[in-house]
Amino acid sequence: xxxxxxxxxxxxxxxxxxxxxxxxxxxxxxxxxxxxxxxxxxxxxxxxxxxxxxxxxxxxxxxxxxxxxxxxxxxxxxxxxxxxxxxxxxxxxxxxxxxxxxxxxxxxxxxxxxxxxxxxxxxxxxxxxxxxxxxxxxxxxxxxxxxxxxxxxxxxxxxxxxxxxxxxxxxxxxxxxxxxxxxxxxxxxxxxxxxxxxxxxxxxxxxxxxxxxxxxxxxxxxxxxxxxxxxxxxxxxxxxxxxxxxxxxxxxxxxxxxxxxxxxxxxxxxxxxxxxxxxxxxxxxxxxxxxxxxxxxxxxxxxx
Numbered sequence: 001x002x003x004x005x006x007x008x009x010x011x012x013x014x015x016x017x018x019x020x021x022x023x024x025x026x027x028x029x030x031x032x033x034x035x036x037x038x039x040x041x042x043x044x045x046x047x048x049x050x051x052x053x054x055x056x057x058x059x060x061x062x063x064x065x066x067x068x069x070x071x072x073x074x075x076x077x078x079x080x081x082x083x084x085x086x087x088x089x090x091x092x093x094x095x096x097x098x099x100x101x102x103x104x105x106x107x108x109x110x111x112x113x114x115x116x117x118x119x120x121x122x123x124x125x126x127x128x129x130x131x132x133x134x135x136x137x138x139x140x141x142x143x144x145x146x147x148x149x150x151x152x153x154x155x156x157x158x159x160x161x162x163x164x165x166x167x168x169x170x171x172x173x174x175x176x177x178x179x180x181x182x183x184x185x186x187x188x189x190x191x192x193x194x195x196x197x198x199x200x201x202x203x204x205x206x207x208x209x210x211x212x213x214x215x216x217x218x219x220x221x222x223x224x225x226x227x228x229x230x231x232x233x234x235x236x237x238x239x240x241x242x243x244x245x246x247x248x249x250x251x252x253x254x255x256x257x258x259x260x261x262x263x264x265x266x267x268x269x270x271x272x273x274x275x276x277x278x279x280x281x282x283x284x285x286x287x288x289x290x291x292x293x294x295x296x297x298x299x300x301x302x303x304x
């Protein structure tokens with residue numbers, strides 16, 4: 001590969017920082033040692049890609065590289081710029097009568113230029129953001145979700161995501177080690193997945209509580225009934241008291257969202273269904289039913 005940093009990353013000299021970063025990620029995935037564990041040449045290419053990115057992603061280094069080329073670091077500091085990168089001992093002489101090189105370097109470039117530089121630990125890769133949709137059932141009870149994420153090669157990687165029970169819409173799940181690769185050979189970043197919970201055709205969530213509409217016939221509402229009711233934790237028998245009105249909320253204790261410290265309840269909201277065809281009713285039956293109301297049920301409606 002060429003020693004020209006722009007050619008190493010495959011970008012033009014006028015490339016933006018975003019273009020440089022995208023090119024780096026593509027090349028890093030291709031030549032990363034974890035992807036090519038037995039390929040020495042791939043490791044060498046990765047090191048060149050890393051070196052090129054370290055320079056071109058730093059605006060100050062990039063500017064000096066554009067001016068002076070790959071030896072731009074020789075022109076860094078006052079001492080180097082004044083003497084053009086030449087050997088100072090050749091200018092001032094060495095030995096007993098010469099100028100002490102370490103002292104001279106401290107005068108012009110500071111003590112940091114006289115000794116070896118120690119790089120810090122490699123930084124972690126950047127986190128990656130994404131979204132996943134989970135079913136209402138999975139959000140309530142928890143479960144697994146298979147998704148595809150960008151891998152270290154051109155082929156996407158299939159991973160399993162653990163969805164915790166009771167997760168709310170908009171919350172995030174962290175998947176360790178599935179973010180961007182580290183530019184310095186350190187650990188990769190994490191994948192942060194924003195959860196979007198799909199709607200259920202029957203159930204609704206209200207905090208830790210669950211709700212559903214429960215249709216009853218007129219006879220069931222008047223006489224009372226025992227109804228088989230599906231819940232997230234199995235089918236139960238719900239007792240409907242006699243004389244139950246539409247809009248009543250029948251509670252099933254601890255059958256809502258089961259959290260770490262507390263659990264919600266399930267509420268069945270009664271809806272009374274009246275048959276459309278009442279031609280089979282006996283004469284006077286509706287009048288008898290009407291007489292059972294001691295007062296007008298709409299008397300409590302007020303605007304002010």
